Amino acid sequence: MEAEAERTGPFGKQSCGWCRFFKFWISGLSRISDFGFRIPAVPQPSAFRACLKNGWNGLPARFWGQPAAKRPGGLVARRNRPVACSTQKTVFRQALSRPALSHCSLVLWALLGINVIGALSPAAAAAPRQPNVLFIAVDDMNNDLGCYGHLMVKSPNIDRLARMGVKFDRAYCQFPLCSPSRSSLMTGLRPSQTRVFNLQYHFRTGLPDVVTLSQLFKNNGYFAARVGKIYHYGNPGQIGTSGLDDPPSWSQVINPAGRDKTVIETNILNYTPKRGLGSAMCYLPDAEGRDEDHTDGKVALETIKLLEAHRDKPFFIATGFYKPHTPYVAPKKYFDLYPLDSIKLPAIPADEQARAPKPALASNAPWPYFGVTEDQARECKRAYYATISFVDAQIGKVLEAMDRLQLWDNTIVVFWSDHGYHLGEHGLWMKQSLFEESARVPLIIVAPGTKARGKTSPRVVEFVDLYPTLADLAELTPPANLAGASLRPLLNNPIRRWNRPAFTQVQRGQFPGYSVRTERWRYIEWDDGAKGTQLYDHRTDPRELNNLAANPKYAKTVAEMKALIKRNWPVRVEGGRAPDARKPGA
Numbered sequence: 001m002e003a004e005a006e007r008t009g010p011f012g013k014q015s016c017g018w019c020r021f022f023k024f025w026i027s028g029l030s031r032i033s034d035f036g037f038r039i040p041a042v043p044q045p046s047a048f049r050a051c052l053k054n055g056w057n058g059l060p061a062r063f064w065g066q067p068a069a070k071r072p073g074g075l076v077a078r079r080n081r082p083v084a085c086s087t088q089k090t091v092f093r094q095a096l097s098r099p100a101l102s103h104c105s106l107v108l109w110a111l112l113g114i115n116v117i118g119a120l121s122p123a124a125a126a127a128p129r130q131p132n133v134l135f136i137a138v139d140d141m142n143n144d145l146g147c148y149g150h151l152m153v154k155s156p157n158i159d160r161l162a163r164m165g166v167k168f169d170r171a172y173c174q175f176p177l178c179s180p181s182r183s184s185l186m187t188g189l190r191p192s193q194t195r196v197f198n199l200q201y202h203f204r205t206g207l208p209d210v211v212t213l214s215q216l217f218k219n220n221g222y223f224a225a226r227v228g229k230i231y232h233y234g235n236p237g238q239i240g241t242s243g244l245d246d247p248p249s250w251s252q253v254i255n256p257a258g259r260d261k262t263v264i265e266t267n268i269l270n271y272t273p274k275r276g277l278g279s280a281m282c283y284l285p286d287a288e289g290r291d292e293d294h295t296d297g298k299v300a301l302e303t304i305k306l307l308e309a310h311r312d313k314p315f316f317i318a319t320g321f322y323k324p325h326t327p328y329v330a331p332k333k334y335f336d337l338y339p340l341d342s343i344k345l346p347a348i349p350a351d352e353q354a355r356a357p358k359p360a361l362a363s364n365a366p367w368p369y370f371g372v373t374e375d376q377a378r379e380c381k382r383a384y385y386a387t388i389s390f391v392d393a394q395i396g397k398v399l400e401a402m403d404r405l406q407l408w409d410n411t412i413v414v415f416w417s418d419h420g421y422h423l424g425e426h427g428l429w430m431k432q433s434l435f436e437e438s439a440r441v442p443l444i445i446v447a448p449g450t451k452a453r454g455k456t457s458p459r460v461v462e463f464v465d466l467y468p469t470l471a472d473l474a475e476l477t478p479p480a481n482l483a484g485a486s487l488r489p490l491l492n493n494p495i496r497r498w499n500r501p502a503f504t505q506v507q508r509g510q511f512p513g514y515s516v517r518t519e520r521w522r523y524i525e526w527d528d529g530a531k532g533t534q535l536y537d538h539r540t541d542p543r544e545l546n547n548l549a550a551n552p553k554y555a556k557t558v559a560e561m562k563a564l565i566k567r568n569w570p571v572r573v574e575g576g577r578a579p580d581a582r583k584p585g586a
Helices: 002-008 017-028 045-054 089-095 098-120 156-164 178-187 213-219 295-309 374-405 463-473 488-492 552-568
Strands: 132-139 166-172 223-228 252-254 282-286 315-324 328-331 411-417 440-446 455-462 502-508 511-517 521-526 533-537
Touching (some): 132 374, 156 440, 166 488, 178 463, 213 223, 252 295, 282 374, 295 315, 295 374, 315 328, 315 374, 328 374, 374 411, 411 463, 455 463, 455 488, 455 502, 463 488, 502 552
Parallel strands (some): 132 315, 166 455, 223 252
Antiparallel strands (some): 166 440, 411 440, 502 511, 511 521, 521 533
16 A cells, blocks of 8 residues: 555655655745745746647656656557647546656646646736837838838738737927937927927937936846947938937947948939038949848848847837938849839819918928929939838848847837938928928827837827836836826726827928827917917828918817917027037038
8 A cells, every 4th residue: 555655646656746845846935035925936837738649658758757658657658649638537547547646737727726736826926027118219210111101112020020919100290300300208208398390410418317217227137239220320321320329328338330431322313412421312223232232221131130139038129210211222133122103193272382381391492392493302202102011121130130039028119210201292392391291290109018019009108208108108107297197097998988189290490390280180389379380181182282271260279279389389499519529410
């Protein structure tokens, strides 16, 4: 009898691997502190699944401590004959002795109980890791993407992100120019607070103690890294340098430079030679270079290296791509995706210049299209789309690394562009207008633990909302003076009530232009209205062609919009002046 007990008893020599593992576990329970049990790590759920699917022999041999052909209880398995799972009682009883069956059942129930106890202990409560953040920025990209309904542009990887998270259909930047927009987003403050209105002034000149978004994460134990352009760079002039970076924001910075900057820049075709490449109508299809030879290809590869190196600790990795910013340069295969005869320009009404105040069209001089011909503008539009697809392919490589490294379950991914971009609407090209095409931006957030997946939010949101959103998702305490609101409620219910307008501004020499956008209206005023006002009804006029500001029928709406403008900009603030002002980049 004693020999039989030794063979089949719960912790005898012939006991199953789970029993012996349980015995080890029980011995660990004797180590009790004032704060609760210290329990050895729980076996992976995959082991339980293997048991249920393939029987006890489906478990890895390391759990048995004996040859794989041996079954629990000392029974020998016949080769190539599957062993039924524990729920198939008839076959199971043929495979296991009754004592073995009873003690294995006891073990599984005991393990379950210990896991419940462990989950309630303080040690287990502290176990969940802080979420990672992958912060993907693109430069000068508008909403001409497949996921936003564009029928021509090929952006399968950005579209994939939209299917995984929440796509914001009405997201707006605070200032449609690189440095003012990026400074506002990263500080969570409006341009009137940072005083960054140009490409030279750094926000720390006036706000030396401000805690930026990535700095908040770094201060809370995160590895915070920048690859490429997050703060302003003169593009392409400062590629390969840190540009107008913010060192306190990062643990590490990487400044790639590819053949687009170092080898073929002199070959770029420039239709506006009086303008620098960073603000010119210019492009080049690279017939020889590979993706990884270009700056943005290197940005993707460096990002992947960081993901691999820091996968096991909390990270905030900011990946800043340089395209589709001009000069529009990419490998030729991306140009081949867009036959030139398929590229069309939006029609310009004959009275366009009479429809809007003069400052509204002042971002392009000469007007339209900086003076290039329509055919040249079409070539540039094709090149712009080619660079979108090129950047999308590089983003795809980063997403594949996320797959391979199994980081999705604990990584928040944000995709954003610093501002929108005109491609001929109103006769304009590029940015720095207050029309929809310039102020509106693509924004996608994939956040583990939130309810919405593959949904679109029609609510009006702004870039200053990103800082409080990420702090909220990571359960970090943000600075008290942030201008925005957490978007977490919209990540759970994208169509919930949300009554917050978006504010965007630009500068025209000595006077500002202010815009407020609600779900229905866009209202703009120049120099506090002295140099013109604009009102557009987006229910009937999404292209913003019919200015209703002077129509008495809409006087009440104009008054309401003026009140919102005054609330956001109670006094006029002058932009900061950099002591070492350089010639603007782009």
